[in-house]
Amino acid sequence: MMNSKATRLVPVVGAVCLAFTLSLGAQVQTETSDQTTGKAKSVTVENGEVVYVSGNDLVVKMADGTIRHFPNVPESARATVDGKQLGIHDLKPGMHLQRTITTTTTSKVMTTVQSVTGTVWNVSPPVSVILTLEDGKNQQFKIPKGQKFNVDGQMVDAWGLKKGMRISATRVVEAPETVVARQAQVTGTMPPPPPPPPPDTPILVADEKPVPVEVAQATPAPAALPKTASPVPLFGLLGFLFLASSLGLRTARKNR
Helix, strand or coil: CCCCCEEECCCCCCECCCECCCCCCCCCEEEEEEEEEEEEEEEEEEEEEEEEEECCEEEEEECCCCEEEECCCCCCCCEEECCEEECHHHCCCCCEEEEEEEEEEEEEEEEEEEEEEEEEEEEECCCEEEEEECCCCEEEEECCCCCCEEECCEEECHHHCCCCCEEEEEEEEEEEEEEEEEEEEEEEECCCCCCCCCCCCCCCCCCCCCCCHHHHHHCCCCCCCCCCCCCHHHHHHHHHHHHHHHHHHHHHHHHC
C-alpha cells in the first residue's frame, strides 16, 4: 500500500465539509469503494534439480549452478511430476523441477466517504467547530484552511457559521493502493533410469577351435638319428686292459 493520499472535500447544499480530527463515533457513517486503475502481470520461470530431501527441507541445484535451500516446505505444497501430484516427502534426488511464478500487480484507488450530521454548538473560526451529534454528544472537528461551506444554498466560510445551525459534514479520502498477488506452480520430471551394468569382459579368452585334420597330418614326425658309432674303439680298450693286467701279475711273481 502506498503512503500518499489525496483528500477532497465535497460541499453539498445545506451541508458543510469538515476535516475530522477526533475519533469518529457511531454517528459518523463510512462508505468505502475501490476503482481499478491498472493491472500488470509478470511470469518468472525457475529450473533446478533436487539434490537433497530430508523431512520438510529441500535443497535444489538451480540451472545457474547455485544451491538453494527451501526449509519447512508445507505439507500442502504440491508438484506435478509426470502427471502425478507429489508432496515434499515424494521428491527424490535427481528429479528436475520447474517453478512458474505469476505475479499480478493491480493498482487501485480506495475511496472512503465519511459523513456526519449535527448542530453547531460552538465554532472557533477558522480553526474548529463543535457539533452536537444525534446521540446528544458533542464532538470537535478541525476546519481545513480556506474551506468554504454551503449552508442553505449560500457559500460561507468558517466565519459564517453560527450556533444552532443544522449542518451535515462530508469528507472524501482517496488513497491509491497497489495489490500484489503471486501464484506459484511447480512441475517436474522423474530422474532418468540408471544405466545398465556393463557386461562381464574376461581378461583371457580361450580359443577352443580344433586344429584342422589336414594340418595335423601334414606335420612330419621327427627323423631318427643315423647310426654313426663303431665297436672298434671298444675292442681296443678291452685289449689294453688285458695287457695291463698281465704285466701286473708278472711283476708280482718276481717280487716273491
